[in-house]
Amino acid sequence: MSAFEPVTRPDHRVFDAHAKAPSFLAGVFRGDWRIESVNWPTVVISIAAAPRDGAPDRFWLRCDLTNYPAESPTATPWDPDTNAQLAADRRPKGDDVAMVFRKDWEDGRALYAAYDRVALTSHQNWVTEHPRTAWDATRDLTWWATRIWELLNDDDYLGI
Amino acid sequence: MQMFVHTPNGLTLEHVADDATIGDLAAAAGLDDATGWLEDADDELALSTTVAAVGDHGHLHLNRCKQIEVTIHFAGTEKTHRFAPGATVSRVRRWAVGEDGFDLPKTQRPKHEIGVCNTGMIADRQDHVGSLTTDCKLCFDLAPKDRFQG
Structure with missing residues (x-):
């Protein structure tokens, strides 16, 4: 490695700053989300879910944050017990949340939402159709985590 | 202790002395004439109230608006x-x-x-x-x- 290469990439530096922002830390201390591991550009984040019988108290997302924040994270629902993609029968159920966590699109490797890089790339119409939730470079980690937290904590969420 | 302080200027995470008061925090935020509230509480906090009422990593709101x-x-x-x-x-x-x-x-x-x-x-x-x-x-x-x- 050249002595002049940065220790962390620009996207990693921005992520670090956003992960230390008061708004993100507030969610950490409330228990809403937690950074489980960072192996850049792979970041594993867990998001708390409302209590439902037989369902976990949080869901894990294995995220790729390449080019963050110019590009959105892309997140694979993850099973920390098997260290593999979360199986269909373990994914959150509910009208809206199940659509985002669907397994029948891209084999479930990304969230079906305008704030997921893989989904937004293949649905460019969402930029104009969903301006409130489409990712752009002004968004940050707190904003992104909040979108998913709201899905898992609304009455729409039914468990697994 | 640490405290999340919400004001019209946004949100900060502050290190505060255990014996600091709400009035002390308001003055430090440049909001000398502000009032303090706990998150989602309807009743104001007296400026003499110590930060213990907010708690470690609690949320305090400071604002000149009463409502x-x-x-x-x-x-x-x-x-x-x-x-x-x-x-x-x-x-x-x-x-x-x-x-x-x-x-x-x-x-x-x-x-x-x-x-x-x-x-x-x-x-x-x-x-x-x-x-x-x-x-x-x-x-x-x-x-x-x-x-x-x-």
Whole structure:
């Protein structure tokens, strides 16, 4: 490695700053989300879910944050017990949340939402159709985590 | 201890002495004539109240406004209600979709969200209403959430 290469990439530096922002830390201390591991550009984040019988108290997302924040994270629902993609029968159920966590699109490797890089790339119409939730470079980690937290904590969420 | 301090200027995470008072924090924030509230509480905190009342990693709101007049637009109508500045958007949303607000059918309530008028922005549920305005008034839209299709 050249002595002049940065220790962390620009996207990693921005992520670090956003992960230390008061708004993100507030969610950490409330228990809403937690950074489980960072192996850049792979970041594993867990998001708390409302209590439902037989369902976990949080869901894990294995995220790729390449080019963050110019590009959105892309997140694979993850099973920390098997260290593999979360199986269909373990994914959150509910009208809206199940659509985002669907397994029948891209084999479930990304969230079906305008704030997921893989989904937004293949649905460019969402930029104009969903301006409130489409990712752009002004968004940050707190904003992104909040979108998913709201899905898992609304009455729409039914468990697994 | 550490404390999340919400003001009209935004949110900060402050290290505070255990014997600091709400008045001390208001002065440090340049809000000498502000009042303090616990998150989602209706009653003001006396300026002599120590930070122990807020707790480690608790949330304190400081604002010169005594109340925030929140007007919510939905389906061509509007309703107005006054909230303490430390009220969260989550609390406002519960009011808006509930019996005292627009009384949406229960199955529809989780399908609607609060946005800040004329911005196209979703109001994050943990934000305090007092942090979203500088003139003690706030305008929200209650609108259906995005559903991603095609």
